[in-house]
Amino acid sequence: MIKLPAAVLLIRYEAPKEPNGSYVVHYNHYDSSNGKVGGEKRSLEVDAIVGADGANSRVAKDMGAGDYEYAIAFQERVKIPDDKMAYYEERAEMYVGDDVSPDFYGWVFPKCDHVAVGTGTVTHKADIKKFQAATRLRAKDKIEGGRIIRVEAHPIPEHPRPKRVAGRVTLVGDAAGYVTKCSGEGIYFAAKSGRMCAEAIVAGSTNGTRMVEESDMRKYLAEFDRLYWPTYKVLDILQKVFYRSNAAREAFVEMCADDYVQKMTFDSYLYKRVVPGPPRCAGRWTRSPCEPPSSCHSPEVLESKLIGVLLVEIRG
Numbered sequence: 117m118i119k120l121p122a123a124v125l126l127i128r129y130e131a132p133k134e135p136n137g138s139y140v141v142h143y144n145h146y147d148s149s150n151g152k153v154g155g156e157k158r159s160l161e162v163d164a165i166v167g168a169d170g171a172n173s174r175v176a177k178d179m180g181a182g183d184y185e186y187a188i189a190f191q192e193r194v195k196i197p198d199d200k201m202a203y204y205e206e207r208a209e210m211y212v213g214d215d216v217s218p219d220f221y222g223w224v225f226p227k228c229d230h231v232a233v234g235t236g237t238v239t240h241k242a243d244i245k246k247f248q249a250a251t252r253l254r255a256k257d258k259i260e261g262g263r264i265i266r267v268e269a270h271p272i273p274e275h276p277r278p279k280r281v282a283g284r285v286t287l288v289g290d291a292a293g294y295v296t297k298c299s300g301e302g303i304y305f306a307a308k309s310g311r312m313c314a315e316a317i318v319a320g321s322t323n324g325t326r327m328v329e330e331s332d333m334r335k336y337l338a339e340f341d342r343l344y345w346p347t348y349k350v351l352d353i354l355q356k357v358f359y360r361s362n363a364a365r366e367a368f369v370e371m372c373a374d375d376y377v378q379k380m381t382f383d384s385y386l387y388k389r390v391v392p393g394p395p396r397c398a399g400r401w402t403r404s405p406c407e408p409p410s411s412c413h414s415p416e417v418l419e420s421k422l423i424g425v426l427l428v429e430i431r432g
């Protein structure tokens with residue numbers, strides 16, 4: 117077993133010259149324990165490469181994985197007074213509206229001893245700071261007196277790369293483009309895809325006794341897509357339907373007040389699957405398509421609600 121140093125920066129890799137040859141990984145090796153500040157160029161021969169190097173993946177570039185649609189997320193970590201922190205003890209906040217994001221949402225998420233206040237957008241990246249100011253304003257009373265301890269801005273890949281495997285090289289997590297639309301969740305899928313890929317390699321190499329092949333990497337991709345494709349698809353449709361205008365967002369918020377929808381949403385987040393709902397008579401959302409439209413709702417709100425109902429029906 118090769119022991120890698122604590123900090124390495126992959127520079128590039130070279131593909132093997134023969135079918136079963138090794139890949140050569142070139143990297144900078146950083147080791148502060150020997151008093152050196154700069155990195156030292158090194159290389160390593162390996163059988164397979166798993167790019168788990170995030171949204172700006174070097175591995176993806178080298179393998180020609182192609183680009184993906186991405187959102188930009190901006191987040192400020194704010195240390196707020198203890199009495200204000202108590203409010204967020206069992207609560208995460210999500211704000212919707214053109215002011216905080218034209219196509220996503222703003223949030224205040226509790227993080228151990230502080231809160232993260234942020235927002236994201238795919239369509240209006242240049243305006244991200246304006247949306248962040250609006251999110252801060254929305255949460256004003258609750259975060260007043262807070263001190264910003266860290267600012268983070270990063271791309272969020274919301275679509276799988278066109279190519280996720282090339283020979284014995286594959287991608288996982290953000291490098292592959294596994295953040296879900298609508299919720300912007302990526303941590304679980306990064307960890308899960310990493311595990312599934314590792315398991316496929318271990319199985320394919322029969323515990324290190326056989327050289328893995330592209331087909332082994334493809335098994336991980338096929339299984340990941342089989343398990344999670346419906347979740348990505350439903351969340352993609354939800355984002356397109358409900359985040360497109362303030363009227364549609366109102367419909368979304370109203371729909372989320374329903375116990376039936378809450379139960380299904382909670383279960384879907386918890387199990388990371390499109391979870392079947394309770395029996396059809398359990399909630400009014402299952403009956404609403406038959407109800408006469410309310411005269412106080414605009415056609416856009418009604419359309420959004422109907423699509424939402426259909427999605428709930430499909431999921432149920």
Ligand SMILES: Cc1cc2nc3c(=O)[nH]c(=O)nc-3n(C[C@H](O)[C@H](O)[C@H](O)COP(=O)(O)OP(=O)(O)OC[C@H]3O[C@@H](n4cnc5c(N)ncnc54)[C@H](O)[C@@H]3O)c2cc1C
Pocket residue numbers: 124125126127168169170171172173174189190191225234268269270271272288289290291295300301302303304306
């Ligand atoms: C502001 C913001 C808020 C978010 N909030 C949430 C949330 O609430 N819930 C959620 O589920 N997801 C959230 N996400 C998304 C989530 O952070 C990512 O989907 C997740 O971190 C992806 O994990 P990853 O391991 O694939 O990539 P990363 O976490 O980006 O890790 C990649 C690693 O690779 C290293 N690396 C990069 N290049 C090289 C190289 N050349 N050589 C060696 N190492 C390299 C990096 O240093 C890093 O350690 C958020 C993202 C942002 C930007």
